[in-house]
Amino acid sequence: MQPILSKSVAADLVVAARICKGLTWAGIAESIGAPLVWTTAALLGQHPMTEEQAAAVCALLDLDDTVAESLRLQPSRGADPAKLSDPTVYRLVEAVSVYGPALKELIHEEFGDGIMSAINFNIDIARRPHPDGDRVVITLDGKFLDYRW
Amino acid sequence: MQPILSKSVAADLVVAARICKGLTWAGIAESIGAPLVWTTAALLGQHPMTEEQAAAVCALLDLDDTVAESLRLQPSRGADPAKLSDPTVYRLVEAVSVYGPALKELIHEEFGDGIMSAINFNIDIARRPHPDGDRVVITLDGKFLDYRW
Amino acid sequence: MQPILSKSVAADLVVAARICKGLTWAGIAESIGAPLVWTTAALLGQHPMTEEQAAAVCALLDLDDTVAESLRLQPSRGADPAKLSDPTVYRLVEAVSVYGPALKELIHEEFGDGIMSAINFNIDIARRPHPDGDRVVITLDGKFLDYRW
Amino acid sequence: MQPILSKSVAADLVVAARICKGLTWAGIAESIGAPLVWTTAALLGQHPMTEEQAAAVCALLDLDDTVAESLRLQPSRGADPAKLSDPTVYRLVEAVSVYGPALKELIHEEFGDGIMSAINFNIDIARRPHPDGDRVVITLDGKFLDYRW
Amino acid sequence: MQPILSKSVAADLVVAARICKGLTWAGIAESIGAPLVWTTAALLGQHPMTEEQAAAVCALLDLDDTVAESLRLQPSRGADPAKLSDPTVYRLVEAVSVYGPALKELIHEEFGDGIMSAINFNIDIARRPHPDGDRVVITLDGKFLDYRW
Amino acid sequence: MQPILSKSVAADLVVAARICKGLTWAGIAESIGAPLVWTTAALLGQHPMTEEQAAAVCALLDLDDTVAESLRLQPSRGADPAKLSDPTVYRLVEAVSVYGPALKELIHEEFGDGIMSAINFNIDIARRPHPDGDRVVITLDGKFLDYRW
Amino acid sequence: MQPILSKSVAADLVVAARICKGLTWAGIAESIGAPLVWTTAALLGQHPMTEEQAAAVCALLDLDDTVAESLRLQPSRGADPAKLSDPTVYRLVEAVSVYGPALKELIHEEFGDGIMSAINFNIDIARRPHPDGDRVVITLDGKFLDYRW
Amino acid sequence: MQPILSKSVAADLVVAARICKGLTWAGIAESIGAPLVWTTAALLGQHPMTEEQAAAVCALLDLDDTVAESLRLQPSRGADPAKLSDPTVYRLVEAVSVYGPALKELIHEEFGDGIMSAINFNIDIARRPHPDGDRVVITLDGKFLDYRW
Amino acid sequence: MQPILSKSVAADLVVAARICKGLTWAGIAESIGAPLVWTTAALLGQHPMTEEQAAAVCALLDLDDTVAESLRLQPSRGADPAKLSDPTVYRLVEAVSVYGPALKELIHEEFGDGIMSAINFNIDIARRPHPDGDRVVITLDGKFLDYRW
């Protein structure tokens, strides 16, 4: 009996195969009919895939069953803190630090006491063309949950 | 000579006056013709206001010149870390931890090596009605900056 | 214009008045018709009270309007980390550290991929008589939320 | 002479065998006649098993004696801190942070100065059906211990 | 209504009065008929005193009722971490770091799986004369509690 | 040339051999004529053994010379911080946090300005029978060292 | 006897007077004939001023002798860590994190084993016009110190 | 399928080959026609190289394709925190701590509210001869970005 | 009853009076006939003074009895961590980090298993003239204590 391949090892194999095959994350997502950010996050180890999704990805990337089995595993979620100081990720951390308390005020003003769910939640990313340089647009969309005793 | 009122004291006075006057953040933002999240963040101490903006807010809220002077001050930005564990703010932190590395991959795939600026940047919040419960939609919109030597 | 009394100062005044009047948390909760843990947490600064609740508590405890106003304020939730190492609180922290990963496995086994909400959530405490020494029984009851994109 | 298999390696092997055999934690617990949360925690490395329990689990899962020997080992208890930020586990951490000081007040009010034991202690989890969505109910049940010099 | 004097302020007043009156901790403990370490810890804010104990101490030290009231308050226990690096206290921290895992092994060997209670617990300190220099002898004495589900 | 076996690997081998041989820590300590806590701590990597002690232990446990050599090595002392949150060890940490400042006061009162040495120091553990449940008694015994310039 | 005004209070008074008088840091530096970054850092509390410099600054800003005395005080240097996460300062922190190890390699290649002194050191800032947007140019200039035994 | 060689392993191989071949960082940078600090940082894992750059470096250093492939990989940027306390790197950290807030004031004074980009950014290092000992001159040159909503 | 002046407030008053009177630390130490580093450390709050020493210092500096009383108080020793990153102090921290493990090896080689006491210990500082620039010479002198059970 062997432990199941860890999700971080599986992710490293997916990344290597993706580059080697010349595929994009968008292409992989499309091929399994799943949302773009969800698919990328799942392949990096943040969501469990269904048996069909895992099999389809592994077929596309020529990865074997041990990877597929790992992709289906329930994850322990959350990034390695060292990855949060990468400049591309850090700008998101900074935005939460600068605007988080203001967003809290506005959620309470509009919805009352509660939160935006991070579970019943999706996130999307898009390119918005702009004459001064194109823009990254990230949309967080979560159900409002009120504190309800 | 007195030090200028600190921005956190000014923010506490703005919050008290806003509640006492029965005004909303949206109402204040509209009265000075500035974006909603920007205005709220500025009044909580994250952006300097212009002389006109500060004067208009203080007139609306019956606050004196010492508050206006503080609102114009250049801030040292960023939230007190203790505020990031408030559940409403923490869901944003969690979303960055779960999806940050995936967003990094997708920014690089779509735009190349670089970041979404958090400076040439805006953020908006909206309510999206939904039969299963309305949703909080937060949009981050920042210029892509490529690593350019 | 004065800032509103902070919730931690208001809590200190509530605690002093409660002891001085010889009242129990249970008695206060009953007098406002609200659940026991909720009421205690609210008075310690973790939930906003309605105008009626705040007025009733202040009347009962002979506290003035500045306290009532503070009790209605939207809180920034979460305990001062120093309070989590108090032995009575720490046993809860320890239980989460020892049993948290097992509970995670069992939530996933019974409900699928998701969480027990800490927002649509209540908590109760009771004494269970036992010949070897009475027992503290704490019940956490939260809606299951599945990861739903 | 070899070191005994570490409890985290043994846990990884148990998890892999459990999935491969299509067994549930509940099924394993039942098969050894032990409580559900206790059994899951023990197999994840938080409690030592008796020789009989370890042998029975390994027979059920087709694991060899090195695993059984590891399951009987006295553990060094407590979760890897990284696992506490997984969203499913974090909601428990958050509940302790928000309600811990209130529970402390109520333990002292009902029982006097002391703690709920985390040693003479059990914990259970159940599904409570609810029209708005089923609920996770977690019950902590520990002996009250008074500070006794 | 005033908040009750905090236990750390009360402790500072007790320390000042003790020095001013030329009293020892041992003398105070004896005067209220309570154990030495317990009394010292209680006056430093780690245990609540009974009404009689608090009154007796305050009479002895010429401290007023606000101190007595504070001494009766239920504490949030535990030292300020900065105090743990004082060399006199740090030697205890170091002893736990060097010998803690060995003591754990020996508790399990002698008693089985469980802990020495820190609640049903007392601690004493004594001077042991020795030709090479007198010795500090600290005795920790706690009930064994076995993990009992 | 190979590095000497690290003390943590040697400790894992000692633990495995001890269990496999059915020996106790007390039995090993007796067989080398050394104190119980000292011997256990030394075998867990906190003290260097003499050549004779290391040879005797390895003969008793059927361990080879590479282990003996490691047991004689000068250690870098102190526990892995993760081991300090194990509940059995943590109760000692908690006792230091709750009673440390009181012990400091009493050491100064009895001995003057100085510390209890953690070097010219021994520690013992015993079982004290008690009708309400036997007790763990841990005795720290260190030479008083006065601050002497 | 009063303590000397702390350097952070003095800095707050300097900042307020500078804004109130409509002066620039560059103007203040020029008026005392000292370098720009040095003067700004000194007034923010990072360098002691001479009696003449302190007097000249206080005359210019209409600040009294207590401020001058504080400006002459030997500082305990270094920024409050909270100020390092302000985005304007953080970009410098990020540059050190991304390029620090490369600069270390190049210092060793060019100069041998040693450091760039941060004491025999100056720093300057300038604006460099650029058609795509002007640039901030910061120059660090420190004496090379070789490891010399 | 193998994971791609990690960038830290690739960097170790580059360092070994560079020393073995007797090449300098400056020589490598020149050979690929890229800036000195950029090239060094890229080879240490902080920037992705183009296919041509990676191939040229590996040809020069007799490293195989697996290294070249790793050098082209998109990095997760930022130094291991342990490397920031190396004295040569730490002097840069110290300079940011001592002068960071002053530089922030001067950036705002000269450019307005904004930052020096660390992305549209370059950095250079030079030796400046000086009779009292040559000096290390490090120049940071980044585009000013104003906070623009 | 007032708390005794805290040692940090007393130190601030001593510093102010010392500057105001134009006295040196060396002069103060000489006037009370105590070692230089000891006296400075004691006045900064790290050692208790005798009644005579405290009175003599306060007479010399024109400070009142509340300061003298504070100087006699038993301290909780150790620097505020923020002060350890001041560059002048940090060089000592760095020396311990770079040379600490080597000194440990050499203490064990010369003396056997044990430590240099930091209690039966003194420290001195001197200027050593040198043609390349005078040198700071700091001497630590502590009794060797062997691990003795």
Place this chain on the structure above:
Amino acid sequence: MQPILSKSVAADLVVAARICKGLTWAGIAESIGAPLVWTTAALLGQHPMTEEQAAAVCALLDLDDTVAESLRLQPSRGADPAKLSDPTVYRLVEAVSVYGPALKELIHEEFGDGIMSAINFNIDIARRPHPDGDRVVITLDGKFLDYRW
């Protein structure tokens, strides 16, 4: 191509060979004609050796060229923080914490504003016989560097 042996692996091999050969650090230092603390620190990985020094040490200890090559490598300096809590090393840390601010005052009093260099610096250790027990004497000797713009 292989990475160069890391300095920590090389240090482990040096330590093993030194013990196996029955050599002392002092003997090794003498054999290469280098200072004692410098040599020990260099072999533990804190200084690069010259080709001759590395070859001489490896010849003396029968270590091969891969070790010699590693000893010549430029180090990333500083101890693993876990090693700073070893009691023998910790006493140095404690001395810096207790006396660091006093030494800072005295450096400024004697030399003016500046530091003791930790680069143009040496350190020595000696045994000083004493009737009450021999003493460890550690001498830090660094060039004074004044803050010079």
